[in-house]
Amino acid sequence: MANFSGSDLTCLRGERLVFGGVSFAAQSGDAIMLRGRNGAGKSSLLRVMAGLLSPRSGQICWDDENIADDRIAHQARLQYLGHQDAVKPVLSVRDNLRLWGQLRGVKNLEQEIDTALDVLDIHHLSRVSGRYLSSGQKRRTALARILIGQSDLWLLDEPTVGLDRESCGEVSRMIADFRSSGGIVIYSTHIDLEVDNPVILDLDKFAIPMVEWLMEHSEFDDLGPDPAQEAAQ
Amino acid sequence: MNGFLAILQRDLRLALRQGADSVMVVAFFIVTTTLFPFGVGPEANILARIASGVIWVSALLAAMLSLERVFQTDYEDGTLELLTLSPVSLELLVLGKVLAHWLTTGLPLIIAAPLMAVMLNMDQNGFVTLMIAMLLGTPALSLIGAIGAALILGARRGGVLVSLLVLPLYIPVLIFGAGAVEAALLGISATAQLQIMGAILLITLAATPFATAHAVRQAME
Numbered sequence A: 001m002a003n004f005s006g007s008d009l010t011c012l013r014g015e016r017l018v019f020g021g022v023s024f025a026a027q028s029g030d031a032i033m034l035r036g037r038n039g040a041g042k043s044s045l046l047r048v049m050a051g052l053l054s055p056r057s058g059q060i061c062w063d064d065e066n067i068a069d070d071r072i073a074h075q076a077r078l079q080y081l082g083h084q085d086a087v088k089p090v091l092s093v094r095d096n097l098r099l100w101g102q103l104r105g106v107k108n109l110e111q112e113i114d115t116a117l118d119v120l121d122i123h124h125l126s127r128v129s130g131r132y133l134s135s136g137q138k139r140r141t142a143l144a145r146i147l148i149g150q151s152d153l154w155l156l157d158e159p160t161v162g163l164d165r166e167s168c169g170e171v172s173r174m175i176a177d178f179r180s181s182g183g184i185v186i187y188s189t190h191i192d193l194e195v196d197n198p199v200i201l202d203l204d205k206f207a208i209p210m211v212e213w214l215m216e217h218s219e220f221d222d223l224g225p226d227p228a229q230e231a232a233q
Numbered sequence B: 001m002n003g004f005l006a007i008l009q010r011d012l013r014l015a016l017r018q019g020a021d022s023v024m025v026v027a028f029f030i031v032t033t034t035l036f037p038f039g040v041g042p043e044a045n046i047l048a049r050i051a052s053g054v055i056w057v058s059a060l061l062a063a064m065l066s067l068e069r070v071f072q073t074d075y076e077d078g079t080l081e082l083l084t085l086s087p088v089s090l091e092l093l094v095l096g097k098v099l100a101h102w103l104t105t106g107l108p109l110i111i112a113a114p115l116m117a118v119m120l121n122m123d124q125n126g127f128v129t130l131m132i133a134m135l136l137g138t139p140a141l142s143l144i145g146a147i148g149a150a151l152i153l154g155a156r157r158g159g160v161l162v163s164l165l166v167l168p169l170y171i172p173v174l175i176f177g178a179g180a181v182e183a184a185l186l187g188i189s190a191t192a193q194l195q196i197m198g199a200i201l202l203i204t205l206a207a208t209p210f211a212t213a214h215a216v217r218q219a220m221e
Helices: A042-050 A071-077 A093-103 A109-119 A135-147 A165-180 A210-217 A219-223 A227-232 B002-017 B020-040 B044-065 B072-076 B079-085 B090-119 B125-151 B158-186 B191-220
Strands: A003-013 A016-027 A031-035 A057-062 A078-081 A153-157 A184-188 A199-202
Touching (some): A016 A031, A016 A042, A016 A184, A016 A199, A031 A042, A042 A078, A042 A153, A042 A184, A071 A078, A078 A135, A078 B079, A093 A109, A093 A135, A093 B002, A109 A135, A135 A165, A153 A165, A165 A184, B020 B044, B044 B090, B044 B158, B079 B090, B090 B125, B090 B191, B125 B158, B125 B191, B158 B191
Parallel strands (some): A031 A199, A153 A184
Antiparallel strands (some): A003 A016, A003 A057
């Protein structure tokens, strides 16, 4: 039973405090849905979970081990779907997917690609180069990518952008299958994606003013001893 | 190691499908070199005297011209993000991308260099040394340039910025590259210069992948 958790996460972007004091915990088979207004930090939180962004404070653990201690192990267990589809216009759908399989060291790669293409219903496009794909088809290619190889954690940032209603059902099914095989899914979405009782994490609640956060964490202590105090001693 | 080969293979395939990039680099090299006889006059002696310097400076500029695309397109379409998140060390992937860059730009330059040497009336004694020096120097150019290419990710007008960052770092390669050819032309052994160029290559090979990977991670923040 795997266990993915984060405690007291704070994210600072530029001069702006995006969210502060976010905690979450998930076990195999769980799903967490991130909710919040635009700019509430849904994408930032997913990037922090992936390890692309370092949190200003707090830590994220997998089975009680900080993910920052062994990045490669964390990267081997997660699949991340960002805003961008990373589909190269001059490569065919199959060639596009092949690279990601190779980087994960997948055995029986061609078979896995076939399965993933079937699940997303884009098998007929496997030889079509990326530049002729519609935005929905590109999104499906990106979704096919996360099916290739073993993974325990999916971080999906708006997985249904550009997809039609039927394909949203496919995404729901993908998530359900992955959860039943023991995976953890954390996703953000603007539409009602059918997912069985996800834990809802509302990021609007964690938008705290910068000044308050600074006072609470007394960040100024990090800047070294206070000259006034030293003088008094 | 599989990751290294996978990224190398993909980048080479991309470069072949969009062949224009490599052709452009070589064309730029040839055009710049050709400008010098127009500028300094067709006097054969003068051209022979400046040939090695002209070839090296043109090669430097041509290599720099192609730097921007090492990471830029991958950055824009989200590929770089996923490469950073793949379970292969980013340093290795960076090295794979740099090798692909060298194979598609550095190698064609080495092949074009003797032709330019003939055009500039360079003495035959220098040809072999020129090729060896470029064989040692151009990979170093790609390796150093990758740091600059990674640092400018997300910046506007990156192309100008990368030249300001990278060109000063190219100076040692230029000095010893041109010096080696110069020595060969004078009939002295160029071993010392070539050894130093080998040393530069080894140092950049060992150090730059870490710097580049760090810059890429920084760009992802």
